[in-house]
Amino acid sequence: VSIFPAYLSYGILKESYFTLAVVLTIYNLYKLIYNFSKKNLLVFAICVFWTYTFRGIMPLYFIGCYFLYRFLKNRKVVQVQFVVFAMFFLSIISMSLLVSILPQLETSFAARADKYDASIVGMLMNITGPFLSPIPALNKFNVNSNLCIFSYSVINISFAYFALLGIFNTLKNGIVKMYPILFVLLLNSMMVILTGYAINARYTYIVAPLY
Numbered sequence: 001v002s003i004f005p006a007y008l009s010y011g012i013l014k015e016s017y018f019t020l021a022v023v024l025t026i027y028n029l030y031k032l033i034y035n036f037s038k039k040n041l042l043v044f045a046i047c048v049f050w051t052y053t054f055r056g057i058m059p060l061y062f063i064g065c066y067f068l069y070r071f072l073k074n075r076k077v078v079q080v081q082f083v084v085f086a087m088f089f090l091s092i093i094s095m096s097l098l099v100s101i102l103p104q105l106e107t108s109f110a111a112r113a114d115k116y117d118a119s120i121v122g123m124l125m126n127i128t129g130p131f132l133s134p135i136p137a138l139n140k141f142n143v144n145s146n147l148c149i150f151s152y153s154v155i156n157i158s159f160a161y162f163a164l165l166g167i168f169n170t171l172k173n174g175i176v177k178m179y180p181i182l183f184v185l186l187l188n189s190m191m192v193i194l195t196g197y198a199i200n201a202r203y204t205y206i207v208a209p210l211y
Contacts, residue, residue, distance in 0.1 A: 015202055018054040018055070021050045022051060022184075026181060028043050029044060029180055057191060061188060066180075068179070069183065076174075080179075084186060129199040130204055156208070163211045170182055185210055188204075
């Protein structure tokens, strides 16, 4: 019912293919988790490399997710909750640390500071952006693309309520089977919060099927 995917496809934008790569990688991650074999490891590695061709940082999501899952699957629920809280806490305060590791992020951080960090409302929009964006809005520029994004954003926010309940339920009750999807969502959320792209539809769209 959303015309936003059609807009991306007809615009010959990479997001439709990128989304397919993310979904297939998650699928093969689950196959690897539940049936570890050389074949499944090889297919998973190929899918991870495929995501690298779209965005250089993306393979870290899946590799990090795999080890997070292995580390947390038998842990107490409160320990998982602590790790998730720590992830978001670090995504807000660890800019200087990340710049020292990845200097190329400095420009993105500076743009984020100009756009969002100047006000409490801006910071809240950035932090909640990965879960609610794009926020429905219209302006007189780029009207056709704005109408497509508007239709997508209304539908996305309507379903976001249920997705947020699902995330809350997973963390509250320790639903281990949901951890891989949850960690990929959260790692992507950390990235877009850090770089200031949290309310950009193209950056959140790639994990929309997982959401």
